[in-house]
Amino acid sequence: QVQFVESGGGLVQPGGSLRLSCKVSGNIVSAPAAMGWYRQAPGKQRELVSSITSAGTTTYAASLRSRFTISRDIDKRTVYLQMNSLKPEDTAVYYCYADYLVRTWGQGTQVTVSS
Secondary structure, eight states: OEEEEEEOOEOOTTTOOOOEEEEEEEOSSSOOOOEEEEEEESSSSOOEEEEETOOOOOOOOTTTTTEEEEEEEEEEEEEEEEEEEEEEGEEEEEEEESSSSSEEOOOOEEEEEEO
């Protein structure tokens, strides 16, 4: 069973930055095929933010590519999401996921961008 520890969310002013972290642990012996982040704003569907494969290939939502950066530490089984120049429309619950045999989700971390 895979467990997630997500951190880094919170309240930030417009233009500010946050760094989300997501660490996986549990009875797993290999690295996931991919990890990444989705987000879900109130009243909206969950959308892909960014992903990174075990080979290091990254994917971004087109509208976020210039402001968000995903990275990973394989040894620590952790994925990071650096978010810069945050806007109120970035407010959402951000969910980490890991692809093993099936996609498994973290509990989510709230990001609120407001003055």
